[in-house]
Amino acid sequence: MIRILLSAVSVMMVSYLLPGVSVTSFWVAFLFSLLLAFLNYTVKPILVILTLPLTVLTLGLFLWVVNTIMVLMAATFINGLTISGFGWGLLFSLVLSITNTFLFDISKR
Template sequence: MNLLIRLLITAGIVMLLAHFLPGVAVSGLAAAIIVAIVLALLNAIVKPILVILTIPITILTLGLFLFVINACIILLADKFIDGFGVDGFWTALLFSILLSISQSIAYSFLKEGKKN
């Protein structure tokens, strides 16, 4: 149940960011839900492999290279999903940063609701 709520929250954030960010397009709610599912799968499967392979450069950049990995995950999701489009690397980087911040805020409200 918690996973479903998180996916729906992420889909809503994707829709919201696509509305406000130029260069990001989502064809509808169904596409946003698919984007949320694909991003969850890519973050669970591909991202750990990329993080391990890029440990030296991540250490040299004090962790800032993880932003590049997140942008690559967004661009990879763009290639897999027809109803989702990102114009370029810098747009994907901005989208991934805003998505991460928005998810952190939304998930913190979800945790506060559990405590009460």
């Protein structure tokens, strides 16, 4: 549960950095983080297997696209979170991953 809260903090931070992403409240960021965790646990493994040839051909870079798809999928179900296109989704996914890694590392100490 702490990871979900930290992820919600990351979503809020990244939404302030990127003009193509808007979040109306912390509650919306929390729900988005919860749904994203669920989708990453259930849908992402299937997408990774289906896109394995592309992932191998791009030396793993296609996983960024898979992460972006997961973020955009979660954003479509959450009212109050808006991502203004695939490019902003890709950037949001990348910065969110970096921010989450940083916050999760700090929380372990």
